[in-house]
Amino acid sequence: MSDSSRDQILNRLHAAIGEQRQVIPEPAGLPQESLDRSQKIEKLKALMEAVRTEVHVIENQDWTTVLKDILKKRDLRTLLYAPGTPVGDRLPKAWMQESDELPELVTYDGDIEDFKEHLFGIDAAVTSTVGGIAETGVVILWPDEKEPRLMSLVPPVHIAVLQADKIYSTFSEALQTEEWAQNMPTNVLLISGPSKTADIELTLAFGVHGPKELIVLILNENR
């Protein structure tokens, strides 16, 4: 049944286009703004803060120390992290040095089917990012085996670590430079802030389904 629907739809579409095929020019490119490193950091920070993201630019300091300070200010029991990633591998060591008042480190153990109950009870998560976009103020996530998709969605606090040299001026630049079209992963996410809604009288409220807080740590080293 479905096969014949497919053919009928496509036949109709081919017939509809057939006689009147016209050459439509390539779309023009978007106006591209090229920013230098510090402008990109500044713009991304300003735009993300405008949608209530907490942004820390970390210059010559161990980022895990900053992370610890952030965590201590909050009442969190558990922190989900991803071992085997450059970001995740820093945490157990940092926690060994000092873990007073810090949430317990937990890992995404097993598939969602087995881990779901645990996951929905976790307070916060730290993930890496593959980059950021200054033009619109977002971090880019490519979740994978080590950093599953729900890490950045289910826990009420999401902390994302961003390398300053991975911030692109525009989305188009990111697509081209990293050749996304040739290797799209299972899921790509652009995230600009904490989950929000304005469905009731256009009153903005945060954390309706996803994280109530998004915290971005921009690592601006070698400066």
Next chain:
Amino acid sequence: MPNDTGPNFQQNVSRALDDQQLRKNFKFAMGNFILKRKQIFSDESETEQLRQIGNTIKQRALGQLPQLLERLEQNCTRNGIRVHWAETTAEANQQVLGIMNANEATRLVKGKSMVSEEMGLNEFLQEHKIEVVETDLGEFIIQLNDEKPSHIIVPAIHKNKQQIADIFHQKLPDTPYTEDVEALNAIARRTLRQKFYKAQVGLSGVNFAVAETGTLCLVENEGNGRMSTTVPPIHIAVMGLEKVLERLADIPPMLRLLTGSATGQLITTYVNMITSPRKPGEKDGPTEVHLIILDNGRSAILSDPQLRQTLQCIRCGTCLNHCPVYTRIGGHAYGFVYPGPIGKILNPQIEGLKKAGELATASSLCEACAEVCPVKIPIPQLLRRLRNESYTSEHLATVKDGGYKKNLMETLAWKGWEIINTHPQINAIGNKIMSRLGARLPRIGPLKQWTRYRTAPKLAPKSLHQLVDEEGIRHE
């Protein structure tokens, strides 16, 4: 849903205009949206350039629609997404049900999808004993109250917080009455988290489908869309066949246009790009992803080079926000899934003129919608076209039920008008009669309608021709 708009539409409009609360809610919200859009598109020449790009991208995509859909299917299939084609909404509903049944699934969570509204999916699944839960906050509110969306983007915008507080208090067990928006959001979060947790299937719409990579793009602010497409083991996406774009590079400008036009945002909280089901080794995400591509009359629209532009629509809803008619009567009065200017051109083409043609008359042709449309659909032109289609001869009609309004009286009246105006002697006699009797014509029939809100013109005792002759003005 009311189907025949003919008489109902008039009644709906009168009722909506009498509802002061409704008018207040819409006036406030639409004013707000207009302002926010203006702020985000503050550079006029850049906005114009962007709209031109949007228009070109969509025209190019529609110009090679069958090829792009085949390519999309090919790439999705290669990525592991199963593609289904549906001629009608009934077929699409059956496909959703079929997937649910094959997996013995009875619980479904939904992200916001206008196509699923077009399908009447909720009612259909509920008849088949499936629990369907809308998870977008606005959709959740109106589902509790058994209503339909009144706006494409903010479906519960016709409700104020007192009304929403009442709905939550009455429809959700153990929920105290509160008008605090934060508290209302917390209630929804708590309730819906349970639903995400337990659902076996998640359903979503599609904002853009990329043929080049077989990628489905979804935009949202709440995170319910990500929940629906990631937590349950099965994800079903439904899309109208016009949603396909050629290349991944088309996404950045289209995104800017969509979010800027819809809510005045530079970008939404989340852009969720899905290219495959869970791969071996990955720990979450659905193990099955299905894509249902719906026609439901769209392929017929494509065959007309002018009306085809209807299919450029990206469902941003900005034409609703800027429409003086929509702002005053709200979305429900239209009686169809798609309200406002886009609904006035889309519904009559999908449902036929007999059923929905009346919608095309509910416009002053003020052009506001055309000025803001991110892909430059000339909505007023298409409205005029549909009005003409309603009176055309049946054999010339290209739209379903074309010529349904054509009637003998009207044909005769225009024939008479033609004779009078092409024969000077008859014209002179006619003018004389009208100048004597015009003021005394009884106010019945169309004249009664016409003079209800207008002062009847005073007919001059002498015609322009006569005056010209008397004054001695010569023709060159």
